[in-house]
Each structure stands twice: as structure tokens, then as C-alpha cells.
Amino acid sequence: MAKLSGESINIKHCLTIFLFLIILTIVCFLTGGFSSTNYSFDPYKAYGKWPTIILYIMRYITLIHLPIVICNFLGIVMFNTHPSKPKLKTSPMSLPSICFRVVTKGKYPHLVNRTVDKNIKTCLEVGLHHYQFEIVTDSPIGLPNNSCIREVVVPSTYSTTNGSLYKARALQFALEDEVNILSDNDWIVHLDEETVLTESSVIGIANFIHDDIYSFGQGVIIYTKEEIVCWITTLADLVRIGTDYGRYRFCFKCLHRPILGTKGSFLVVKASVELNVTFDFGVDGSLTEDCFFALKAWMRGYTCGFIEGEMWEKSPFSPKDFVLQRKRWIQGHLKTLFCKTIPMRYKLGIFFIVLSYFTILLSIPNMVLVPLIPLPIPQTVSYLSGFTGGVMAFLYVFGCIKSFDYRRLGLFKFIFLCILPILLLPVFITMEYCAVVLAFLTSGGFHIVEKELPKQLLI
Structure with a gap:
């Protein structure tokens, strides 16, 4: 574990990791990771052959993201998430x-x-x-x-x-x-x-x-x-x-x-x-x-x-x-x-990044499908699926924590901004998948994004 400097910094880091664990627990619960129910029914009879195959593919495809998710998890928990301002080591x-x-x-x-x-x-x-x-x-x-x-x-x-x-x-x-x-x-x-x-x-x-x-x-x-x-x-x-x-x-x-x-x-x-x-x-x-x-x-x-x-x-x-x-x-x-x-x-690593581009649309709906459409599935898979979803959800929340100051915004607005990206995930996924479709249907090119602020925002 990296050395954490300063008592207040330690507290911030510990609270951040505590929040991380809460989010992981919630998502694991939603994906059936803590369910002890042994589903012994035949899903092929309950849902039909092809719907069942598609549902199983969607459950297992989440595991493709694990290498990247594990790197994200380790980067967050192993080092101080709220480091103090660095000090010059030399003239x-x-x-x-x-x-x-x-x-x-x-x-x-x-x-x-x-x-x-x-x-x-x-x-x-x-x-x-x-x-x-x-x-x-x-x-x-x-x-x-x-x-x-x-x-x-x-x-x-x-x-x-x-x-x-x-x-x-x-x-x-x-x-x-x-x-x-x-x-x-x-x-x-x-x-x-x-x-x-x-x-x-x-x-x-x-x-x-x-x-x-x-x-x-x-x-x-x-x-x-x-x-x-x-x-x-x-x-x-x-x-x-x-x-x-x-x-x-x-x-x-x-x-x-x-x-x-x-x-x-x-x-x-x-x-x-x-x-x-x-x-x-x-x-x-x-x-x-x-x-x-x-x-x-x-x-x-x-x-x-x-x-x-x-x-x-x-x-x-x-x-x-x-x-x-x-x-x-x-x-x-x-x-x-x-x-x-x-x-x-x-x-x-690039191979897994490319895979994540094309499979994330199939992975996200699991948070809704798992509790609504149960499947006989190893509990380890449920844990890992929940872990993957929890880490990805936390990254958005953590981005808010590092971006906005609750003392300036007020606690209510700050909490709302932390939750909002999770609610907007379908919008973000839609934008990402529009990019995937365009990547396949159109030729390459180096698009220059707009960078100059409108004049009225500079006044």
C-alpha cells in the first residue's frame, strides 16, 4: 500500500474506499452475487432456446471486462485517492x-x-x-x-x-x-x-x-x-x-x-x-x-x-x-x-480495450435482467459480474468526487451530481455505441473537435 500523507488525506481516502465497497456490494446484490437461491428449473423450457442462449451470452460476456476492471480496482485501492499537493524535490x-x-x-x-x-x-x-x-x-x-x-x-x-x-x-x-x-x-x-x-x-x-x-x-x-x-x-x-x-x-x-x-x-x-x-x-x-x-x-x-x-x-x-x-x-x-x-x-491490453468497445452494450442490461430473469448460473460468475459493474459505476462517482467541491455546491447538489452519471448511463452507452457503429461504417479521419468557447461564455 502506498504511504498516505496527512491525517485528513487518510480519512478522505478511507471514506472513498468505504463508498467504493458500498457500491460494489449494492451492484453485487443486484446481479445475484449474494443470492443463495439454487435455480433448478430448465431455462430452455421457461424462456425458449434462443432467448436463453442470448441471456447466457450476456451474463458471461461481462467477464471479458475483468482484466481492465481489475487494473482500475487496484489503481484505486492501492494508492491514495486524495494525494496532497506534491512538493518540489530540487531547485x-x-x-x-x-x-x-x-x-x-x-x-x-x-x-x-x-x-x-x-x-x-x-x-x-x-x-x-x-x-x-x-x-x-x-x-x-x-x-x-x-x-x-x-x-x-x-x-x-x-x-x-x-x-x-x-x-x-x-x-x-x-x-x-x-x-x-x-x-x-x-x-x-x-x-x-x-x-x-x-x-x-x-x-x-x-x-x-x-x-x-x-x-x-x-x-x-x-x-x-x-x-x-x-x-x-x-x-x-x-x-x-x-x-x-x-x-x-x-x-x-x-x-x-x-x-x-x-x-x-x-x-x-x-x-x-x-x-x-x-x-x-x-x-x-x-x-x-x-x-x-x-x-x-x-x-x-x-x-x-x-x-x-x-x-x-x-x-x-x-x-x-x-x-x-x-x-x-x-x-x-x-x-x-x-x-x-x-x-x-x-x-x-489493447485487445481487451477493443473487446470492451463492442461488448459493453450487452453487459450493462444485466443490472436489470438479472433480478427480472433469473438463470441457473455459478455464483462465482454472479460475483464477478457484480464486481465488474460495481467498479465501472464507481469510476463515474469517483470522477464526480474529484471534480466537484461539496462545500461550494452544497451537499444535496453534490450528491445529486454523483448519482446523475449513473442515471445517465443509457445515454452515455448510446453515444459510445454510435461511435462503434460509425467506426465500422465510415472511413478513418482525425476529427478536430470544437475547442474555442462561444464568445458569450468568455464575457
């Missing part, structure tokens, strides 16, 4: 140069300017010295003339050796000999256009670099700390906060292998590693270049670690953008899974 003056790299199409110059300005102020507040924000863009943005800012425009005629596309193409251009200005000992922090640094994330990055144990690392991203443009997509993204603290934290902090991939922002990589692995993966690695990079780095023997602190981003501004974003992820993971340049032993 910022002693750190190597840090390049905060942002890739953009150039569609949102005002957003990029505002975000870079915010992030520079945060770096100054922490006392960071050797750093630069490098904006790699397809179209000139017109960033201010500042020694802390470098604008890199990717020529329209540029193509990589292996024909990489989209963001991977821009990232590869930044690594070319005539463009790259980093030395092997410098570090690169990958950010999205709207990613906002916090003091805790900058300190976490500084400590990670100072320790210099792992070649790349990942941290937590929160989606509710600034303006919430679309509540439906924001609530749907709460599960991503849970998976950051769950499966990603377990894989990065315990196994030090990106078994379940990684994300493209709050990704910290040593420059020598990025120059060695590169982003020139061809078409197969162009939709989810972050996941592809992590697996390629793992193949070359590099290890990863978890970075303390959190960064802030916004969820998609509409259900349409949400669906198209997920569609790209699904197609990218499929291309990664079937790519011949990565051995299968490195892609087992």
Missing part, C-alpha cells in the same frame, strides 16, 4: 530544459494564445527556469515574440518517410534534425491546445524529471475545473478521471509498462527517447499516435512512471464531437491491434 534551476509541445491545426489562435499565457504564468509561479512552449502548427498563429515561446509551422509539402498523417506527422516534423533544438537530456511535455497547467502538475513534472528513473510518464487530467460547455459530455468524461486514477495509475505506477496504452496530453517523454522511437509510424499509427508511441517505446525496453498532480482540459462541446472523438479512438485502437509491426504480447 528548478537544476533541471534540464523542458519543452511544452502543443500540436494544433491553427484553427484556434486565440485559444492557443490564452492558454500559453496562462501556462507561462503557472511556470513562473512554480519558479521554473529552463522551459519553452513550442507550438507546432499547420497554419501560422502569430504568437507573441517571447523567448519562452517558439512557433513551428509545418510546411504543407512536408511528408514523413513512412507517410504518417495528422498529429503524428506534425510531431515527427518537430523531431527533424533541421527543426529540433533539444538535446538528449531535455524533456518534452505533450499538451493539447486547451490543456491548462496547474502548480501541482508542474511540480509533479519537475520531480519526475529530477528522479530520472523512467523514460516517459503520464498524469491525471480533470475536465470540470473551468467552464462546462456541455454537461452531457462532461459527465460522460467523468469515467476518464476514474480510469486515470485507476488503470493508468496502476499500469504506470506498479507495472511501469503502458499495457493499456496512454493519452496524448500530460505525456512527459525524455527527448532522447522520443528521438529514438519517433512518431513516424505510418498510417496505422496516425489515429492514436499516443498509444502507438507508448507500445513502440515499451518494445524498445523503455519503462514508464506515474506523475503526481493534475492538468485541466474541457470535454467535447457537443454529443456529436464526443461521438466522433470516440470513433477515432476506436479506429485507432483497431489499427494498432491489427498492426504487424507490434508483436501481440504488447497488444493484449
